[in-house]
Amino acid sequence: MSASRGIFVPGRWPTQGRLYALQLCRADNRAAAGGKRCISLKSLFTPSPPSDAVHGSSTKRHRVLLKPNDLFHPLSKSPIKEMREKGILIQQHGCCATCVEETAKAGKPAATREPHFECPDCGYPTHCSEKHWGEDKSHGKELCGYLREANEDEHDLRSGRTLREFEFPSAQLPEIVVNLSNWDSFLYTRSFTNINSNRAMRHVSKVLTYPVTMGATIHQYSPFTLKNGLTPEGLKSMTALRTTIKEHDLARSEKELVMQQMPLRVFVLGARAEAMLPPHLYLQLAYLLPNSPIHVYFVGPECIPSADEARSTIVVSTRLVLKYHKSFFHDAIWNFAPFDPFTDVFFMFSPGIGHPKARGGWQPTVEKLLETKCAVFATGFHERDMQTDVRALNEDFGDKMDWLLEPRENPFASLKRDFGIRNLREWAISNWGIYGFRGKRYEVQSKQ
Numbered sequence: 299m300s301a302s303r304g305i306f307v308p309g310r311w312p313t314q315g316r317l318y319a320l321q322l323c324r325a326d327n328r329a330a331a332g333g334k335r336c337i338s339l340k341s342l343f344t345p346s347p348p349s350d351a352v353h354g355s356s357t358k359r360h361r362v363l364l365k366p367n368d369l370f371h372p373l374s375k376s377p378i379k380e381m382r383e384k385g386i387l388i389q390q391h392g393c394c395a396t397c398v399e400e401t402a403k404a405g406k407p408a409a410t411r412e413p414h415f416e417c418p419d420c421g422y423p424t425h426c427s428e429k430h431w432g433e434d435k436s437h438g439k440e441l442c443g444y445l446r447e448a449n450e451d452e453h454d455l456r457s458g459r460t461l462r463e464f465e466f467p468s469a470q471l472p473e474i475v476v477n478l479s480n481w482d483s484f485l486y487t488r489s490f491t492n493i494n495s496n497r498a499m500r501h502v503s504k505v506l507t508y509p510v511t512m513g514a515t516i517h518q519y520s521p522f523t524l525k526n527g528l529t530p531e532g533l534k535s536m537t538a539l540r541t542t543i544k545e546h547d548l549a550r551s552e553k554e555l556v557m558q559q560m561p562l563r564v565f566v567l568g569a570r571a572e573a574m575l576p577p578h579l580y581l582q583l584a585y586l587l588p589n590s591p592i593h594v595y596f597v598g599p600e601c602i603p604s605a606d607e608a609r610s611t612i613v614v615s616t617r618l619v620l621k622y623h624k625s626f627f628h629d630a631i632w633n634f635a636p637f638d639p640f641t642d643v644f645f646m647f648s649p650g651i652g653h654p655k656a657r658g659g660w661q662p663t664v665e666k667l668l669e670t671k672c673a674v675f676a677t678g679f680h681e682r683d684m685q686t687d688v689r690a691l692n693e694d695f696g697d698k699m700d701w702l703l704e705p706r707e708n709p710f711a712s713l714k715r716d717f718g719i720r721n722l723r724e725w726a727i728s729n730w731g732i733y734g735f736r737g738k739r740y741e742v743q744s745k746q
């Protein structure tokens with residue numbers, strides 16, 4: 299594989315760090331809206347000053363702090379400052395599952411002592427005391443293993459090693475067809491040769507879940523077919539988009555035709571973390587549709603262009619342009635109208651449409667979306683999150699919309715779990731599930 303891009307070395311941590319911060323903040327803000335959590339985790343992921351490390355004496359920025367066999371550390375004793383701070387935050391704002399259960403059993407309102415006891419197996423402050431830790435049988439069954447994995451993963455990302463798995467392949471050879479069944483087949487057929495462990499896959503899936511979920515949904519070899527969740531209405535919408543992609547393919551050798559092409563417009567609404575991904579990551583979307591000019595519009599009140607980037611338009615390649623609009627879609631709609639179901643598609647990553655405090659805010663946007671008659675795909679953090687959104691859509695807009703993709707697990711979900719500071723029993727997985735819908739009364743007409 300020829301060119302590779304985007305090597306994440308420790309010196310580039312600010313970008314990556316903010317990305318992770320935002321993803322966690324999203325989960326947190328949403329929950330905060332429901333009155334459960336209200337802490338910004340941004341500070342957790344700003345890079346440590348090099349002199350902070352307790353391992354070794356060198357203050358050189360790029361040195362390796364942790365060896366691959368030395369990734370597990372109880373948070374309070376971690377050599378990484380952010381990890382120690384995370385432990386303190388959990389101790390201050392978290393809860394002890396045994397305390398909560400005991401009060402619930404007694405029919406009292408949930409109460410908890412601060413979780414000062416660190417589980418020796420996962421290193422997280424999980425309970426108020428060793429006694430309560432010992433009494434919580436459910437912790438050891440499943441959760442402890444996931445937390446241990448998260449502990450090692452987070453130390454690995456901050457270990458100072460060069461993260462070779464983030465060296466991504468460039469354009470696909472035309473004779474090799476990409477298999478979009480799942481992560482394994484995608485990474486194999488796209489020649490991601492530097493991913494050689496489950497941990498590396500987890501790291502990479504966490505960022506690639508955005509462009510690859512988009513690409514896999516639109517692509518002619520999408521895993522979503524009539525046998526796998528796509529509805530007949532969904533097929534109509536995807537056929538419209540794929541007709542345009544086919545035209546792009548046919549026109550690839552004709553310079554004049556290329557000049558006249560309408561680009562595919564991919565809108566990402568409520569954009570947060572996905573807007574802050576390093577722009578070159580979206581080349582992985584472009585490589586899946588190699589002959590299509592693609593404009594990705596990130597729209598949302600919390601949409602911030604990629605770190606260190608002041609422009610609102612970034613030309614990533616001759617065929618890929620990223621645009622950033624910091625406003626609500628329904629307020630900014632005239633910047634993008636008119637819409638065409640043959641070229642335009644919408645994505646909303648874990649929007650929380652059904653969350654009580656967010657529901658009213660999303661309604662004017664969804665109303666406008668349905669008017670466009672373009673395909674809309676949305677994701678959820680887990681089954682409950684997704685079903686809450688789907689139920690809200692059905693209740694608020696059921697008679698105005700058609701389902702394109704029945705709610706289901708997304709084969710290109712992140713493989714990583716993010717845990718809530720307030721309750722380590724709650725986790726979120728970016729783009730765990732996916733579903734699609736569109737405004738009613740749309741008919742595909744053949745394009746002249």
Ligand SMILES: [Zn+2]
Nearest residue numbers: 394397426430
């Ligand atoms: Zn307790």
Ligand SMILES: [Zn+2]
Nearest residue numbers: 417419420442
């Ligand atoms: Zn544990």
